[in-house]
Amino acid sequence: MTQNWGMTIPFFDRSLAESKDVIAGLPDLGYTDIWSAEVNGTDAFVPLALAAEWARGARLGTAIVPVFTRGPGLLAQSAATLADLAPGRFVLGIGSSSPAIVERWNAVEFGKPYARTRDTLRFLRKALAGEKVSERYETFEVKGFKLERAPKEAPKIVLAALRPRMLHLAAAEADGAITNWLSPEDVRRVRAEIGSSTELIARIFVCVSEDADKVREMGRWMLASYLTVPAYAAFHDWLGRAEVLRPMHEAWAAGDRQAALKAIPDEVVDALIVHGDAATCKARVREYVDKGLDTPILAPIPGELPVPEAVRALAP
Secondary structure: OOOOOEEEOOOOOOOHHHOHHHHHOHHHHOOOEEEEOOOOOOOOOHHHHHHHHHOOOOEEEEOOEEOOOOOHHHHHHHHHHHHHHOOOOEEEEEEOOOHHHHHHHOOOOOOOHHHHHHHHHHHHHHHHOOOOEEEEOOOOEEEEEOOOOOOOOOOEEEEEOOOHHHHHHHHHHOOEEEEEOOOHHHHHHHHHHHOOOOEEEEEEEEEEEOOHHHHHHHHHHHHHHHHOOHHHHHHHHHHOOHHHHHHHHHHHHOOOHHHHHHOOOHHHHHHHOEEEOHHHHHHHHHHHHHOOOOEEEEEEOOOOOOHHHHHHHOOO
C-alpha cells in the first residue's frame, strides 16, 4: 500500500473559517489525507465538504461519525453527499462512540454498540450502492429507504475498532479499521487481529515542543478524559496497561481528578503522545508506520510552534 500521511481538521488553535489557507496547502506539503472528527466541536461532514473544494486531490475521511446520533438514512445521505463532492476520495469512518456523547449529549440510548455498528455498516453497504433497503436488523428496522441520488462510486467504509471483536468485524466486512491513543509498539498487537491486507488508520496526537514537562502536564488532561471512557479503559487493559493505569482509574472513580492526573506515569504520556522537535516527532510517527500502521492521521497540539508552522514542519 502506498504510504499515506494524514492531517486532522479543524485545527486545535483556530476555527474552520480561519483555516482555509492551511487546509488548501496540505496536498502541496505532501499530505495525502485529510480527516475530520465529531465530538463536541464541528460536525464530521462540513469540514470535509469545504476541504473537497479547498484541497482537491486529497483523500477525505471521517474519524469518526457515531452510528447512534444520526438515523441510518440520514447517515447514508450525508455520506452520499460527500462521495458526490469528492468522487473516489471519500472514506466514511463510523463507530459506536461513547455513552457521554450518545446518551448525555444527544439523548439517545447507548445499547448494543457492537451490533449497532455492524447493522449500520451492513445497511450503508446496500444504501450507498443505490439499493432500496427494507430490512429488519438486530438494532433497528428500515422500510423502503432508497437514496434519491446514489453516488457514482460508493465510498469505502472503515470502522472505529479498539479490541478484537470490532477489529475482526472491520477486517471481515469493512474496508479498514481506525484506532486511537496507542503507541507504536501497540500497533503490532492491533495489526495481528486484522491481518496484513486491511488498512489500519490511527489518529496520532503530536506536539512540536521540547518542553517535555509542559507537554506531559497537558497530555495528562487529554489522556484522563479518554482513558476513563469504558471502551478506552478496556482497550488499554487489553494492551497491557491495566496495572499501570489502575491508580488513575481508582482516583477518577473516587472523584479526585487531580490525583487521577498525577497518577498517569510519564512513560504512558510519552508512549501515547508524540512530542519533541519536529524531526523527533516525524521519526516517532514513522515508528508507527514501521510497526504496521498504513495511515497516520496527525493531530497537532499547540506547542512551541503555532499549528500552521507545525503542520509545515511535520509534513512528509
